[in-house]
Amino acid sequence: MKRYLVGIALLTFSGLAFGQDDLMKELESSQTNDVDYAFQTFKGTRIVNGHTVETKPKGTLEFIFAHRFGEVNGGYYELFGLDDAYVRYGLDYGVTDNLSISYGRNSVDKTMDGYAKYKILKQSTGAKNFPFTLTALGGVAYRTSPKKDNVPPGFKNIDRLAYVAQLLMARKFTPSFSLQLMPTFIHKNAVDQTFEENDQMAMGVGGRLKVTKSVALTSEYYYRLNVNENSPYKNTFGIGVDIETGGHVFQIVVTNTRGLTERAFITETDGDFTEGDIHLGFNVTRTFQLGGSRSKN
Amino acid sequence: MKASILFTLILLSSSLATAQKFLTEKGTISFFSDAAIEDITAENTMVGSLFNATTGELVFIVKIKDFIFPKALMREHFNEKYMETEKFPKSLFTGKLKGYTLTDKGEQNVTATGKLTIHGVTRDVEVPGTIVFDSGKAMMKGKFMVALKDYDIKIPKLVWQNIAEEIEVKIDFVYKPMK
Numbered sequence: 001m002k003r004y005l006v007g008i009a010l011l012t013f014s015g016l017a018f019g020q021d022d023l024m025k026e027l028e029s030s031q032t033n034d035v036d037y038a039f040q041t042f043k044g045t046r047i048v049n050g051h052t053v054e055t056k057p058k059g060t061l062e063f064i065f066a067h068r069f070g071e072v073n074g075g076y077y078e079l080f081g082l083d084d085a086y087v088r089y090g091l092d093y094g095v096t097d098n099l100s101i102s103y104g105r106n107s108v109d110k111t112m113d114g115y116a117k118y119k120i121l122k123q124s125t126g127a128k129n130f131p132f133t134l135t136a137l138g139g140v141a142y143r144t145s146p147k148k149d150n151v152p153p154g155f156k157n158i159d160r161l162a163y164v165a166q167l168l169m170a171r172k173f174t175p176s177f178s179l180q181l182m183p184t185f186i187h188k189n190a191v192d193q194t195f196e197e198n199d200q201m202a203m204g205v206g207g208r209l210k211v212t213k214s215v216a217l218t219s220e221y222y223y224r225l226n227v228n229e230n231s232p233y234k235n236t237f238g239i240g241v242d243i244e245t246g247g248h249v250f251q252i253v254v255t256n257t258r259g260l261t262e263r264a265f266i267t268e269t270d271g272d273f274t275e276g277d278i279h280l281g282f283n284v285t286r287t288f289q290l291g292g293s294r295s296k297n
Numbered sequence: 298m299k300a301s302i303l304f305t306l307i308l309l310s311s312s313l314a315t316a317q318k319f320l321t322e323k324g325t326i327s328f329f330s331d332a333a334i335e336d337i338t339a340e341n342t343m344v345g346s347l348f349n350a351t352t353g354e355l356v357f358i359v360k361i362k363d364f365i366f367p368k369a370l371m372r373e374h375f376n377e378k379y380m381e382t383e384k385f386p387k388s389l390f391t392g393k394l395k396g397y398t399l400t401d402k403g404e405q406n407v408t409a410t411g412k413l414t415i416h417g418v419t420r421d422v423e424v425p426g427t428i429v430f431d432s433g434k435a436m437m438k439g440k441f442m443v444a445l446k447d448y449d450i451k452i453p454k455l456v457w458q459n460i461a462e463e464i465e466v467k468i469d470f471v472y473k474p475m476k
Contacts, residue, residue, distance in 0.1 A: 020391040023355075024358075247370060
């Protein structure tokens with residue numbers, strides 16, 4: 001009899017000891033395997049000059065102030081470029097989590113730009129596996145320079161327009177490393193055909209490497225595919241440091257271009273990075289929440 | 298001798314038959330952080346929990362990415378800077394609930410003791426709360442404080458929207474009986 005009591009006691013005891021773990025296993029197995037989307041492949045909506053796959057979450061408005069100084073090889077006379085300034089003021093708004101629109105004004109060629117950006121596919125693991133995030137970008141740039149009274153003969157207003165279409169493909173390989181490819185098509189309504197084409201293509205590559213939770217290094221390069229042999233322009237390259245402080249993202253960049261629309265920085269970069277035609281600059285963003293965020297991803 | 302075997306069998310079978318388990322897949326866990334610049338609240342309504350009312354065993358799983366915030370940026374910071382969700386996607390609790398009687402209909406004060414894992418750190422906790430058994434359901438509520446440093450959650454120096462060093466966590470589970 002005693003032996004049996006011991007047996008019962010042991011049984012009960014072991015049942016108690018393992019019960020919680022069994023219950024946890026039971027709970028784990030009852031849970032559905034849901035989809036984990038990669039979040040924050042990039043910190044902001046721009047790598048250096050160009051766009052990342054990121055769209056603004058629904059109802060958020062981001063103010064971007066981008067600023068490029070002159071070329072550092074301007075010497076002491078130009079205070080190493082600091083005497084000059086090229087700026088873009090812009091607003092990006094999240095219509096839905098996957099659709100953003102933006103508007104900006106550039107001092108270079110007094111250009112206004114507008115974009116629509118749509119996240120088509122999202123990198124995910126779990127119940128749905130997809131290796132990268134795909135975003136489509138379409139943009140229009142309207143240069144208000146030259147002034148109406150100063151236009152050359154035969155100039156029409158429609159000549160001021162340029163268009164950009166990009167497919168942005170990015171993969172977040174690790175929490176700190178992301179890589180992006182951006183095949184780009186640019187159409188300019190009017191060009192000097194002695195040294196450039198109306199339709200120009202480029203392949204961009206960019207990336208991000210996080211150094212700490214709030215600091216990351218970014219870089220991007222656009223290789224132009226159909227370059228006219230008389231083209232005076234260079235491929236654009238840039239390096240940036242992203243510093244995130246609360247609602248701000250502060251990016252310090254060095255790049256060989258002063259333009260901030262695709263037309264300007266992909267097809268009309270005149271600086272040679274290796275020759276010291278380097279512009280110091282920064283992008284400062286401030287995010288505001290306008291609508292409610294009930295979004296899950 | 299035979300009587301004792303029979304006794305054992307009866308004991309075992311009776312305990313199996315009456316093991317009353319409760320399940321929820323949509324439990325709510327919310328937290329509140331009182332900070333200098335901005336109060337931060339977040340809610341997760343997708344918490345899974347199992348409660349064995351016969352033994353008192355209680356477990357729950359919280360997926361960190363399911364917390365919803367009033368501002369999208371808070372959610373980004375929470376997942377990326379504080380909780381490191383990619384490294385530690387879940388918080389877990391395994392423990393026991395004490396101080397209730399299954400047949401009692403009113404609100405009963407209970408205590409849950411066990412191990413709570415947040416941000417990859419497991420600690421022994423004791424959480425006071427209440428439970429109500431009503432028309433086959435079990436309603437469990439609890440409230441406790443979590444000190445970020447206990448779970449090795451660091452506040453990034455550059456983030457000025459600091460959250461409090463201690464946050465208040467609320468639990469609100471409505472269980473259905475498990476068949």
